[in-house]
Amino acid sequence: MWEYTNKVQQHFLHPKNVGEIENPDGTGDVGSLACGDALKLTFKLDEKGVITDAKFKTFGCASAIASSSVLTEMIIGMNLDEAAKVTNEDIANRLGGLPKEKMHCSVMGREALEAAIANYRGLKIPMAEGEVVCECFGVTDLEVIRAIKESSLRSVEEITNFTKAGGGCGKCIDRLREILVATVHQGADIKKVVEKPKRMTTLQKIKKIEEALEREIRPGLRKDGGDIELVDVDGDFVTVSLRGACTSCAKSQTTLKEYVEKKLRELVLDSLIVEESK
């Protein structure tokens, strides 16, 4: 059983604004039957550009229905610029939180809103412009990158929770990891937010990584006069610092990726990404 907040249950059992507006000013259609959830959002504007009415039709689980319902409540009374700023986190927060595996439901709400606004403005849906990286769920790289940035995602598992990407056949997982690494690197502005629970807790990870370093990795490095220290573990990102001979070694980057990362993936968790602290 999922642990749903009272607010989620309320909006699921007694959803607000179910239906479809006739002659709407904006329509957003996202998701599909195959994906297991879909949402059609319609809204009406007054002459000042304020949303006077919004309705939804949703195919999906309790959190998808609740996210849609609360979204319509939130945006009625907003002008389009305000509505455009509503994020999936805002939707989830209004519901008192969602189970992490269900965050994609709030993402769907936000995407439907964006699509509806784009429809009104006669623009293309920005996120759909990207390259599809997950065929199973039709998720583009732009959607993945945005989710990583906005929700400070730190592992492929979290990307799946938020976007569904990677949750089907799994063949896109390597690509998702690449995007994750690239995004986290260029995005120095990404704020560190509260730790999200993970399948293996960070403490467990640290303990296992320390063990693996001590048993399997340090002996090899020390032979060559080097050493390694664990600096930080954040999601799947493992920050280490190379010591001794390693620091001046031209091959240190190769050592890190080819040796340390490979070993840690083998011994601890195969999604780990090792980086050097600078």
Place this chain on the structure above:
Amino acid sequence: MMRPENVVYMDNNATTRVAPEVLEVMLPYLQDYYGNPSSMHRFGGQVEAAVTEARKKVATLLGADPEEIVFTSCGTESDSTAIFSALQSFPDKRHIVTTRVEHPAVKNLCENLDTLTGHKHRVTRLMVDADGMLDLQKYEEALADDTAIVSVMWANNETGVIFPIEEMARMARARGILFHTDAVQAVGKIPINLKELDVDFLSLSGHKLHGPKGVGVLYVRRGTPFVPFLVGGHQEKGRRGGTENVASIVGLGRACELAAVNMAEENSRVKALRDKLEQGLLASIPHSILNGHKTDRLPNTSNISFEYVEGEAILLHMDQYNICASSGSACTSGSLEPSHVLRAMGVPFTAAHGSIRYSLSIYNTEEEIDFVMEKMPPIIAGLRQMSPFWKADA
């Protein structure tokens, strides 16, 4: 807590109520008779006698010899034991034949054999047709000289579809290949007589037949090569180390006795209730589809898809009326994809996401069936009204 008397429980393929008769015989072994069956003193010896008695009862239900019964901790352990035992007994045979619709206890094991054993294996996973049935010709073709074991479930937990185990076991035996069946859902619901079958291993689980959770059985035909899965003490004649879960074993023995008595009712009254529910729902709810073969099916199980709506949402509405059932939708499977069983049958996504499994037991009543038949149509209609794919006139 929700009290059982307020619940309409139709999720008996997930787990069952412990029969009061079962609980009654278990309690003394949790209270007074705590001796270790392996001890030399009489205080332990009397407990060993109770385990022996339970072993006989299980054997009787299955048409087996008591010595062929090995107690385990669950159905999953029994499945693992059978498959690993065969692989270790024939180290040069690295092929397994199984199906696409097995319970995760077999499915996930077979999918991860290479990692688990450190050896490369070939796994043939037999397809099923739209009714969930196997093609026996394909099965015969799959049997190879290096096949270590066939593992095919007797009855499917999601759809209740029954496989022709008698014939399949015979075909494996003719090729000299060991045959394992996961009969967790079949035992207690349909008659089984292992004396007349070429089955080498059979798994069952206590909590599916009104026994306690955390106890299972692996039947091992006499003379079958066997390598234990849990290595330890000499319990179970060295076939499964670990001090016996005495109270649960005693309870399972009683549950097997009761199952033999209740089998007729299961296949008459319970089946009639199931049929009434199924036909009622299919008739009163448009765009609903039965999943699984119409007749080659357990008497207690009905899996129905309600198109254009999602299973978790249906279940949570049912929960408002204290009706318990299951769904094969993605949101309830713990993954993002709907049930592997329904997908293997080619059930379209439109239907797989909205599938509900009703599984009854002898404790269900006609009033409960009427109650569910009354509550379901408005639940489905309400959700459809909310669904972007539903066209009222469709």
